[in-house]
Amino acid sequence: MNWLQNISITCFAASYAVVFFLEISRVFFDVSFRKYVRVGFAAAGLFAHTVFLILQGKLVLGSTGLWLGSWFGWCLATAWILALAYIWISARQPKSVIGLFLIPLILGLIGLGVGFGHENQFSPMRAKSIWNMVHGSALLLGTAIVALGFVFGVVYVVQSRRLKHKSPQSRHFRLPSLEWLQKSSEYSLIISTFLLAIGLVSGIAINWTNPADDTLSSGRIIAWSNPVIWSSGILFSWLLIVSVFNFCYQPSRQGRKVAYLVIASFLFLVLELAIVWWVGHATSDSNSDVAQRLEIQSVSEESHSVVGRLKI
């Protein structure tokens, strides 16, 4: 099975790229066997993707839990879930060209992982508890499902706009029904809220069982001063409010509004991930970074006071 070791990112990225081009070609002309080729390439890409994640991406499923190595692994794992979702959607909605919206997201995540993911390695210490595993898995799945909801939301807006303007549906550019898109958006909102709640609770549990120095010194379980913590709190609160609002106030879960809500949730998520990545949350150098930043801050404060004294 040595050949499995030779599977590279190019293998599955190229497969997904072929799927994307086949999706584009659907808009222009019909070929009866294309759907088999398209799903075949997607399945081949998913297989290569799976093997790569297991062998090269340092994804480990064992007694110590699930470990993604770095942001690189995180991005690839999210792309993997979306690729799986693509095959599921292809089976459920074979005539729709929803892949035109979903595949670029998968390719974008792979590109993001390759471009920036190697910089921040997750600390291996993080994989040592069940809470870490739950934390990582829930956030990973939640992220993927919010992204999927975003695709459903965008497609809903496109389809609804087309129907409102009475533009004819091209035989080559079919989208799922509004009802299906609305239901899928709703489910993605509820499931992602649930998963992010698990992620947040497990994060608290991690701090409880293995408190960091700053939380110990402050005597608090949650370090609210940490941008990752407060931004996650805001994201979760947003999703929770949206879900509760959805449940209690009927108009919010009707038609375009639910689509706008899932799109907004995705934008929130992108912001949150940007903060997490910038701060270097869960990475091996995050503690030293924080220490370094604190040192710089104290030096800066000292120099300010010196300058102040000199002025006086």
Next chain:
Amino acid sequence: MNLQVIGCSHHQSSVATREQLAFTQQQIKPFLNNYYSKFPNSEVVLLSTCNRTEFYTVANKPNSVPGKSELIEFIAEQRGIAATDINSEIFIHQDRQAVEHLFSVASSLDSMVVGEAQILSQVKQAYKLAVETNQTAALIHRVFQSAIRVARRISNETEIHTNRVSVPSVAIGVLAKQIFERLDNKKILILGAGEMAEETLRYAIHEGGKDFTIINRSIENAKQLAAKFDGRVGDWAELEKELAAADLVISATGATKAVVNSDQFDRVEEMRKQKPIFILDLAVPRDFEQSISDRLNVYLYTLDDLQKECERNRQSRQSHYPKAQKIIDHEADQFFNEIQRRSSGSTIAQLKRQADNAKQLELDRLMNRLEGVSEKQKSEIEQSFNRLVNKILHPPLKSLQTESPQVSGGLLEALKKLFQLGD
């Protein structure tokens, strides 16, 4: 094979003539039995639909099928009308033209609405009745099975059947499906109880619609329609409440002005809590004020919108016509080649047998005269005779196989006469 089709269709016959010649399913079998009593040497299929009545007659021997005037006399007699009344509106196609016509009819290229799917099942039904009446109808089998195969091929290889072209079918089969995933759990409200409302409701039921309420100014008409489709009759005074509950509204009243205005819809919208609604306003003048269309989650389509969609689909179907016509030409060639191959087969076999007999006689005579010929030399001589016969027969047989059916038919007759071959 001698094939002809005599009949009338929407292309050249008036509705009056088509009505006079139309047959119900129950009338077809007695007609076919009467036909066989009078013309026992041919086979017949009667195709009768709203837009055409056609009699396909076929026989192996020449002059076995009745001629146009003879058949028109017979049909007129059967229908109890004067032959002269219908004579001028009847068409006739023979042989290749008749085959191409049948292929076009079965593929719905000859239909009033090109690409409609119903005609193929009507052709199959006509074929079935013909076979039930005359179970030994071998020629009918050959012609009609080819026609059904051609129709399927055109359906698979062209997009002539893909786009819907009637207003109700576009409204329900195309647009409603883009909004709703399924109709069986949707509340359908029908305003009006006329023909258009009924036709659209029929499509909605066909697509799975189950829960429908009919509201009409005349409650009697609403009750009749509701009874026909097992629906519920609503009260016109409760219109706003019914609109608030509905997912799909089919409106086709005969009202002279809008029955739902913007103010009324404000109240409906409040009750709906922005639930999406699909409104098919099929009335002229419109039943819903145009401004209602601007509301969020309201998808309002008027008759004009739907007719534009139908027209686009019709044009799309027409654009596939040349490709379908090419398939028909090709299949008609194949059909006649096959017929020719079958009919020339026995003549070719006779010719070969005759040549073989002559060769054998001459070979035996030569062998008796020659002395001291070794086995090897005998074999050489025999092979030489065989080659000679093959070389003589090869050019005419090749011409017979490669020429068009029309030319090879003449060649076949010439061959029979020249070599004095039997039928």
